[in-house]
Amino acid sequence: MSKLRANFIVPSWNYWKEPLRAQPLTQLYLATILEEKGVDVEFTDYREQPTWAEPFLLKPADIYLYTVASPDFKELDATRSRIKKVYPESKHIAGGPHATIAPQDFEDFDSVVVGKGEESLKKILKDFPNLHTLYKTPIKKEEYPFPKRHFLSKDKIVNDNLFKTDNIRSTTAQFSFGCPFSCAFCANYDKGNIRRNSLQKIGSEIEYLKSEYGIEGLSLQDEICIPKFPNQLFGILKAQNIKWRGQVRADINEETIRLAKKSGLVELSFGLESVDEKVLKIVDKKIKVKDVENVIEYCKDNNVKTRVYLLNGLPGEGEDIVSKTISFIKKNNPDLILLSSFQPYPGSPIERAPEKYGIKWISTEYDKFNHIVCRFNDSKDNLENAVPYEFEKGKGLSRKQIIDNMLSLQYYLRERGMNK
DSSP: OOOOEEEEEEOOOTTSSSGGGSOOHHHHHHHHHHHHTTOEEEEEETTSSOTTSOGGGSOOOSEEEEEOOGGGHHHHHHHHHHHHHHSTTOEEEEESHHHHHOGGGGTTSSEEEOSOOHHHHHHHHHHTTSOOSEEOOOOOSSOOOOOOOTTSOGGGTOBSOSSTTSOOOEEEEOOEEOBSOOOTTOOOOOBSSOEEOOHHHHHHHHHHHHHHHOOOEEEEOOSSOSOSSOHHHHHHHHHTTOEEEEEEOTTOOHHHHHHHHHHTEEEEEEEEEOSOHHHHHHTTOOOOHHHHHHHHHHHHHTTOEEEEEEEESOTTOOTTHHHHHHHHHHHHOOSEEEEEEOOOOTTSHHHHOGGGGTEEEEOOOGGGOOTTTTSSSSOOTTOGGGSOEEEOTTSSOOHHHHHHHHHHHHHHHHHTTOOO
16 A cells, blocks of 8 residues: 655745745644654645646645645635646645634635644544544644654755844744733734743754754744743753744843853844833733833843834824834834734734724735835835724724834834844
């Protein structure tokens, strides 16, 4: 009996300026699990080729798998349709954020995986070809393998520009999963306690990346990359002589940053989202501006570069938001500011209850959403989709005001080289 053949379809990620900067870690992780189960796995990566590429150029597979974020749904559904016409016996399985939040959108797929997919994939292998239309299987406490990268070419794994402030031969990795917070703008479906990989697994993955790819630095994709008790993690990173960057909450203390620096920390990111305390309260951010100001100071004292995430157009913004933001930047002088346009994706508290936040309309054309408008140049194309929602009159800024604020702030940041 021949091996079962699986093909992971990676979407174009056309809403990112440089889609090849980050690896499809979820797909690589699931592919590793399947390969260990004896499945013949390959990837079709549309980040480097047009999505209209003829499906007959693909090798036939028994199962095609799709990890679907909301902006990818229309593209991947069309891709599924084209492949199905060429290989009518093939099975098509969708998972990921949009499949979990809106499984009803996937009626043309053979199966939908809701939630995490590790155990569901194992059930799918047992059921094939008689698949259920929906799988929702909790993950176990057992240790799953770390994602192997050999499914993609080395040039898609190694990147010298993942660290915005340094040139380091680096790649992405993720050592923990989940987020305990419920910010109103966030559509992350993996809420709850953070699940962290074992120290042994983390060490093994770093050793693998160093030996196979010559990696010198890691850009960690964890929601909160530093655990509450970080000494053992720091010990592994220091022993591996690896440089690293990652994202944390702004309630971190100076001693932790000092120890992180000794372990190889180069750059730290944290989400402030807004410099207006009223906005932070409305979106349930559960931090204060002063928290971020303190962290920036701690990082400067320990020679750690800082990157602050901001969102433009959140509920509660006043007409003075641009001047307040510029005042914050001048006062604290972070190394980088990543300013994005707020996008109310499906599953976020704001999208689920827009009237609570004074919003009267939200677009459902998720593939047209544009969160990075004017970050990198002066182009004003696709401004309409930079603000795919509208506030009730008197309950928020107009769409024109929000767009004008975005343009003003991005211009200010570009002039200072702060929005790489």
